[in-house]
Amino acid sequence: MTTVSVSIDGRQLDVPYDARVLDIAREQGITIPTMCEHEHLKPYGVCRVCLVEMRQGRRKKLVPACVYTFREPVEIFTDSEWVRETRKWILAFMLARSPREKSNSGHGGGARRGRAARQAQGNRRGQP
Amino acid sequence: MEESCGKCTPCREGVRHLYDILTDISGGRGREGDVELLESMSRAIMDGSICGLGQTAPVPLLSTIRYFRDEFDAHIRDKKCPAGVCKELVTYWIVEEKCPGCSLCLRVCPTDSIIGSKKVAHKILTENCIHCGACEDVCKFGAVVHG
Structure with missing residues (x-):
């Protein structure tokens, strides 16, 4: 089996070709939050909660850990400032839809919902 | 917003939030810090979306x-809307010197918010005015202005 030399949060690893970032991270004891991922479902990569930062040379982008697989030597950062900031917004968008969000009900609640999202984001500041 | 397929969260939810906040701003309900909020939200939407729709939807907003x-x-x-475009933030009035009292605007006003009689300069009652601009469109003398 071919392996790829990669790094996750600074740890140098040789991982099997096409291994999922999420699986490797779990093996390493690194927690990546997930939402749409489930053991009985195929990875779909749509909730964007499991986004991690992928760097390859000067190129960097956010990729979903549940569908991104290692095929070339890349560096993965599961908890960078960029990842945290984006993830927080995505969770805030989901929270704004929650039935407990009072401002969510009725017409014209939209913009207040946006602010609710900001608030939800603020409340979670500093927590992974 | 209407074109988002709804597959991924940032595009489906985020772009809607951008739209709502923007609508609030153009309606005079904006708050301090909303611009920064829009910028930070846009960044997350662009970085987090799967396809080009979510990745580019906030671009025109960021440019403006x-x-x-x-x-x-x-x-x-x-x-205030300096460009006089946001309907909810503009007021209409009649320049008396230019108004010959033709009563055209008076007849076209959907909320009967213009008072006056023939040959006398008319006046717009701002309380009932819905900022539709019909009076301005119909005035041949350029007496109806807004800002």
Whole structure:
């Protein structure tokens, strides 16, 4: 089996070709939050909660850990400032839809919902 | 917003939030810090979306913020639309000197918010005016103005 030399949060690893970032991270004891991922479902990569930062040379982008697989030597950062900031917004968008969000009900609640999202984001500041 | 397929969260939810906040700003309900909020939200939407729709949807918004920041501030702080475009923030009035009292606007007003009699300059009652602009469109003398 071919392996790829990669790094996750600074740890140098040789991982099997096409291994999922999420699986490797779990093996390493690194927690990546997930939402749409489930053991009985195929990875779909749509909730964007499991986004991690992928760097390859000067190129960097956010990729979903549940569908991104290692095929070339890349560096993965599961908890960078960029990842945290984006993830927080995505969770805030989901929270704004929650039935407990009072401002969510009725017409014209939209913009207040946006602010609710900001608030939800603020409340979670500093927590992974 | 209407074109989002709804597959991924940032595009489906985020772009809607951008739209709602923007609508609030253009309606005079914007708050301090909303521009920064839009910018930070846009960043997350662009970085987090799967396809080109979510990745580019906030681009025009960011461009308008970059080049027309003062207009955003005018809407939020002064509740004014300098360009006279945001219906909810403009007021209409009649320049008396220009109005010959033809009663055309009076007849076309959907809310009967214009008072006056023939040959006497008319007046717009701002309380009932819905800012539709029908009077301005119909006036042949350019007596109806808004801002």
